[in-house]
Amino acid sequence: MSISVSIESSKKTAGAVLAAVTISDVSSSLRSLPDFFASALAPYIKGIDVAAVFKAVNFTGKVGQSCAHVANGIPLVFVGLGDLDKKAVENMETLRRALGTGYNYLKATDAKEIMLCVPEPKPFDLAREVYVEQVTTLLHIASYQYVEFKKDKKTWSPKISFVGSDKKNLPSIENGTIIGEAMNMARTLSDTPPNHMYPQIMADKAKQIAKKYGLTYTVISQEEAREMGMGCFYSVAKGSEHEGKIVVLEYKAANAAKKQPIALVGKGVCFDTGGISLKPSNYMTGMKYDMSGAAAVFASMQIIAQLKPNVSVIGVTPLVENMPSGHASKQDDVVIAMNGINVEIENTDAEGRLILSDALCHVQKKYDPAVIIDIATLTGSCAATFGPFFAGLMTRDEDLAKELTEIGFFVGDKVWPLPLSDEYKPAIESSVADISNSGSQTYKAGAITAALFLEHFIEKGRRWAHLDIAGTDSKIPGTTYLGKGATGTGIRVLVEFVRRFVAK
Ligand code: BES
Ligand code: MN
Ligand code: ZN
Numbered sequence: 218m219s220i221s222v223s224i225e226s227s228k229k230t231a232g233a234v235l236a237a238v239t240i241s242d243v244s245s246s247l248r249s250l251p252d253f254f255a256s257a258l259a260p261y262i263k264g265i266d267v268a269a270v271f272k273a274v275n276f277t278g279k280v281g282q283s284c285a286h287v288a289n290g291i292p293l294v295f296v297g298l299g300d301l302d303k304k305a306v307e308n309m310e311t312l313r314r315a316l317g318t319g320y321n322y323l324k325a326t327d328a329k330e331i332m333l334c335v336p337e338p339k340p341f342d343l344a345r346e347v348y349v350e351q352v353t354t355l356l357h358i359a360s361y362q363y364v365e366f367k368k369d370k371k372t373w374s375p376k377i378s379f380v381g382s383d384k385k386n387l388p389s390i391e392n393g394t395i396i397g398e399a400m401n402m403a404r405t406l407s408d409t410p411p412n413h414m415y416p417q418i419m420a421d422k423a424k425q426i427a428k429k430y431g432l433t434y435t436v437i438s439q440e441e442a443r444e445m446g447m448g449c450f451y452s453v454a455k456g457s458e459h460e461g462k463i464v465v466l467e468y469k470a471a472n473a474a475k476k477q478p479i480a481l482v483g484k485g486v487c488f489d490t491g492g493i494s495l496k497p498s499n500y501m502t503g504m505k506y507d508m509s510g511a512a513a514v515f516a517s518m519q520i521i522a523q524l525k526p527n528v529s530v531i532g533v534t535p536l537v538e539n540m541p542s543g544h545a546s547k548q549d550d551v552v553i554a555m556n557g558i559n560v561e562i563e564n565t566d567a568e569g570r571l572i573l574s575d576a577l578c579h580v581q582k583k584y585d586p587a588v589i590i591d592i593a594t595l596t597g598s599c600a601a602t603f604g605p606f607f608a609g610l611m612t613r614d615e616d617l618a619k620e621l622t623e624i625g626f627f628v629g630d631k632v633w634p635l636p637l638s639d640e641y642k643p644a645i646e647s648s649v650a651d652i653s654n655s656g657s658q659t660y661k662a663g664a665i666t667a668a669l670f671l672e673h674f675i676e677k678g679r680r681w682a683h684l685d686i687a688g689t690d691s692k693i694p695g696t697t698y699l700g701k702g703a704t705g706t707g708i709r710v711l712v713e714f715v716r717r718f719v720a721k
Pocket of ligand 2: 489491539565566567568569
């Protein structure tokens with residue numbers, strides 16, 4: 218069950234109240250002046266001396282402060298936003314985190330109906346429609362719980378209404394819900410244990426999404442991939458009992474302003490043991506998340522199918538399990554990619570770039586996309602560089618770099634560029650083949666050398682950007698609105714990119 222977000226009803230009753238307030242809101246209420254939240258909240262806090270409540274717990278509205286109080290049997294939670302005097306995107310992140318804190322407080326109350334009070338959109342520099350959409354998405358993100366394998370499957374799915382909203386806000390709430398629900402769908406796929414989430418299950422899920430939302434679904438089997446010359450993909454897929462697959466989801470815009478589609482390509486390694494180059498066990502835990510790029514592409518396609526932008530979009534996801542076995546690739550093997558490049562497998566744990574290389578060749582050959590964005594939990598190096606708060610962005614296209622970086626801050630899922638510089642190229646030279654799938658200790662920079670590997674499979678002149686989400690896919694500390702597991706990273710970035718592509 219998921220939460221529902223809606224506009225304020227005429228009933229003016231609440232099961233609980235969540236209000237995000239600034240220092241000036243609090244101080245004006247202490248002086249008993251009429252102010253925005255006191256008037257908006259008035260019907261819900263009748264007869265309560267809010268100023269006295271704030272005073273009693275020394276709540277001044279600072280960032281990180283919260284104040285919980287039960288009055289007339291109604292839980293009231295106030296969370297502080299400080300002065301909201303930073304950059305607009307930082308103010309928005311302050312609001313997201315404060316709402317995450319408030320949401321977590323209210324969980325314990327089990328209230329059925331929450332009245333939500335947020336400030337006017339001005340400090341966030343957003344049009345009201347965008348603001349309401351952003352907040353709605355955040356509420357869905359904060360509500361995510363993965364309980365499939367808990368005996369106690371009790372979840373909390375309140376109805377949350379915006380105080381001071383009306384019918385005009387409904388389309389924004391709907392868009393925010395579409396995005397938030399798809400993100401939570403992707404997070405569920407990522408959090409699902411790998412004995413329950415292998416390529417066939419992922420493909421079934423994609424098929425189900427396609428059917429429900431009107432996308433075209435096609436699948437390339439492991440054997441077909443081999444016949445098509447996808448030697449790199451096949452070299453990884455063949456090691457597992459579970460057959461590999463390449464799933465393609467297509468959204469065809471009714472009257473596309475631009476002929477060429479956008480291509481989204483997501484790494485779908487349902488579990489990454491490292492293969493014959495087996496990972497040590499402490500590095501293997503959590504490798505169920507190695508399909509988060511593919512899950513992000515599924516979710517993005519689900520959202521795009523509903524938002525119906527005026528540009529066609531292709532989602533391609535190579536799905537495999539990277540296993541050691543008698544059929545698995547060995548170190549020293551040489552395989553041939555779809556575009557004819559001979560690749561030496563120096564390390565079977567660098568499997569993501571192998572499956573992506575053929576997926577990239579295929580999408581260009583078949584769909585001639587205007588721009589390609591791939592998204593992958595590609596390197597430990599990227600996770601080591603950025604930790605949990607930025608995904609790596611690699612592209613030679615300065616416009617793409619600028620736009621994706623800006624979008625990352627805007628949606629609250631940040632990306633930051635790393636240089637795709639030729640100097641690192643010798644790192645992936647091979648003594649026996651055209652290139653090696655593994656970087657080098659001399660050059661280090663594993664995130665960059667992995668991207669340079671991928672670049673060998675991008676046709677000249679094709680616009681392309683690569684997102685490495687190895688650090689941002691799961692287990693983010695200190696971000697109140699994200700739980701313990703998968704984050705759905707990249708989805709909002711991809712979707713916003715598609716929306717802006719149309720607007721231009
Ligand atoms: N899936 C991993 C990358 C990863 C590491 C994701 C940690 C999330 C957290 C990827 O397939 C991998 O194993 N990469 C190797 C490449 C190396 C062998 C060239 C890495 O980064 O160590
Ligand atoms: Mn690996
Ligand atoms: Zn991997």
